[in-house]
Amino acid sequence: MMNRSLILETGDVFNGTAFGSTKASEGEVVFTTGMTGYQETLSDPSYCGQIVTMTYPLIGNYGINRDDFESIEPAIKGMVVRELANTPSNFRCDATLNELFVLKDIPGIEGIDTRKLTRIIRELGSVKGLLSAAGEEVNVEEVVAKLKNTTFRTDQVDQVSTKSPYPSPGRGKRVVLVDFGMKHGILRELNKRDCDVIVVPYNTTAEQIMAIYPDGIMLSNGPGNPKDVPEAITMLQNLIGKIPIFGICLGHQLFALASGGDTFKLKFGHRGSNHPVKDLETGRTDITSQNHGYSVDPESLKGTRLKVTHIALNDGTVEGLKHLDVPAFTVQYHPEASPGPEDSNHLFDRFIELMHTNVKGEKQHA
Template sequence: MKGKLILEDGSVFTGNLLNNIKATGEVVFNTGMTGYQEILTDPSYCRQIVTLTFPLVGNYGVAEKFMQSRKSFVNGFVIGELCDEGSNWQLQSELADFLTRQGVPCLYNVDTRAVTRKIRSVGCMKGIIVPEDASKVEIEELFAVPIKKEVVQEVTTPEIYKMENDGPDVVVMDFGIKQNILNSLHNLGCNLTIVPAHTSAEEVLAMNPDGIFLSNGPGDPKDVPEVIEEVKKLIGKKPMFGICLGHQLISLAMGADTYKLKFGHRGSNQPVKNLLNGRVHISSQNHGYAVDEASLKDLPLEVTHINVNDGTVEGLRHKTLPLFCVQYHPEASPGPDDNMYLFDQFWTMLTGENKGE
């Protein structure tokens, strides 16, 4: 079936529609060459239509072990070539079957370079995926559907659960956490209690953890002011580490500001400079908002990492408290292990032991 992606500025990109499902969402692009299943199941993409710049997608199929959450939360998938038959020793099913099972609209055989260039020049915008013969009324109705803002509540765990271990107790606030982050903390030795996003500070502290972790997640951090208020109450009470949305929430709780990036940072090849030692690491990123560096003036926060491409803030630490956070995803290991030292730093905060370099 023929289909098309229509952006709110009127741009149209044609292709083939895998399933007869319409979609509405913010259109973004990811520059990674691999990891399509991880992208599809990363809750940070909730309510977005994701375009992949790499042209060949589906060539190694999908497998349960690479799921990053309980399901796919993306609203749509726009790609170049959809591979019919994957080849990998861990393959359990084909990508097309996975997309159909997950109910994800997929438009393929699209000139994704043209889509990406449009977004880079104009910025992220709303878009829809429809069959080629969609009527004007259908298109207008889809564009009239607002993009939901309560995305954190949609992706967070509905109930508390544990990943038990013999190490320090860590409460993980789940704003849409990736499974690889939980695995990284658990493999480190942490005894994890994962709680829903809107768990109160009093409930967290009542668990008497050795540390608190704030996860990644979707959307504008300012859309969850009630969470920011709870984070304020937690700062200084226990060692704290935040990633991505967690980094933004910590910054807002400390009095800093955030802003929307023109087209965001999404991909597994983003260079980040560690200002503490001058090293540049390759990082995996997925965020559309950033901390405003100017707003950090007079706050007890120090910039520790910056994005080499545009100079935006990628990491912060408190000048006196055991608290730090980064905007990118160290667990994704694109380097392949350039940034795992951040988990070791958290371990040292929790135990006083030096587990890494």
């Protein structure tokens, strides 16, 4: 058992015990409130560049299994837990969380006051932090000075998006899935509905996408600030109105930017699997899985052809949009339900339905 510290740019220091990799790591420190779902969280590429604090106090108790990964290579910078379970118990368990973190070279810290840390993030907003190398003494003043001067990379989408296109064949509707750092759950939901999916890199042009003759375009989730991928905004501007579109999370934010709206950074974001979202058209509330630090500014939508369809019940922020003239809709949360709940899984059926309609709203052949 080796010591490890988490040092924040605010000067706060949390001393705990290292698990996983022995290396040091820097990142934006955020928190997530999911009581379960740590495997999906650690492998969600939207966390690229971030150190994730789990507010639920016992993490790792059902281990890691081969099925629940949201990506092949986890992109998180580290994990912070109150208590790490080292003797997991579950029929699907293939490894412990610690074993996975060693294998994937990800540092973790356990045994710190995660409630205190979460309060700091809630009060000050997401902060920069460093997980020290295991067993190493650190000079806090030096680390704080360095963190204050650090600007994190802005190429996270480029780090996690596929480098070349690939198919995931089916016999149904042809969907081009733009990979901004896709959670595998999105692909799974499309495959489940027999879609013929072609996954393409984030910097594919509209012309290249049209040359695949898609019935629909799915915009994935992804890390970082949506304004850091201007090429995707241009691509979307050339696609909206031509092909039905469904966007999730980063895809939703990019859709808003491409339509003339604006996005801003939330103070501490929405991360967890228990976020209530209201559908303003039906009045129905879904409990949703979320992981985002940015949000669409509702004021910026005045004068655009977008309508707010969903709002977060916790803070009233925009959670869903639809285009008033053409078949395109997006959500800020995760209907692929990884980790659950599955309340909003029906949105994938709505997308399939939309693909049976042409852009003028007429029914298409099956």
